[in-house]
Amino acid sequence: MTDLIKKLREKTNAGIVACQKALKESSGDVDKAVEILRKQGVALASKKVGRAAKEGKVESYIHLGGKIGVLVEVNCESDFVARNDDFKTFVKDMAMQVAAFNPMYVKKEDVPEEAVKKETEIIKAQLSGKPAEAINKIIDGKLAKFYEDACLLEQPFIKDSSMKVRDILTSMVAKIGENILIRRFVRFQVGEDLK
């Protein structure tokens, strides 16, 4: 049982008690337990969303001896949580994620309408000649891929590509019990062209 709990904790970032309960419910099936915890996480997290998160932490990550640098701000509700080790690790992970995966936005909602329009036009141009119905389906798929590249929350998590950053955030909220918000980030690459 201890091994299973360890495995489950690695996968979900959830607390020991929550893992024990989930494994009991899933009769020791780790994958099912992951599902259970995620659902709980989502449920819990949705209750927390919208609560004021004005505390938190700014963290940096310097890559390749200073060729790439990232600054990220993650908010939570209390200074107590801001000093929590799991929270601090999460903030560090986000800085590393931005350095490695170079997202342009935090979440889908942050993508400007014109960017989506432009992306859609590019996709359409590549598909000219196919039937309209097929095109719409392909566009949806390609746009999903675009969001996955461009939005931090939609990206595969750097430490476990089977999960999205959004999933990690959700389990963090569930575990810590406060609204957590990736507020902003910047990424500087030495000598890159500026917009």
Place this chain on the structure above:
Amino acid sequence: MTDLIKKLREKTNAGIVACQKALKESSGDVDKAVEILRKQGVALASKKVGRAAKEGKVESYIHLGGKIGVLVEVNCESDFVARNDDFKTFVKDMAMQVAAFNPMYVKKEDVPEEAVKKETEIIKAQLSGKPAEAINKIIDGKLAKFYEDACLLEQPFIKDSSMKVRDILTSMVAKIGENILIRRFVRFQVGEDLK
């Protein structure tokens, strides 16, 4: 003599040989030697300005356990210089400077015209009733103060308030012999209102 050189190096950041020469020229007067070196620095630096600086370093500074974070990019001409200890220290100092003094722009030229206009109006409003000539003089002085607050290069240097950041940059260019450019910075403060 060694003591004088040490003193002069602390003040100017210049190389040993340059300090020896300057002290000889000033007959051991450290303040005069500083002047000499600054003039040389300015002369040398002005030759370097405009040369392509695409290498460099991104550095961060995290203050108050993560309540304030800064990311800064400083450019130089070669990767060799980017790995130079003096250069690295300079970049670190700039990150610390931004954390402590919270500038809004790198240099005067970066201040948008409207910001200057608005500032001038505020000053004028405070001075209503005084003679026009006096007002213009006071405006110049207050605008200089505004630039000194708002522009990194115009600020007093965090490690030696008798010098401006611009002076430190100039002596750095003179010492290293490459164009050096503070390209950009950001400063995040947890929970601050975003523009």
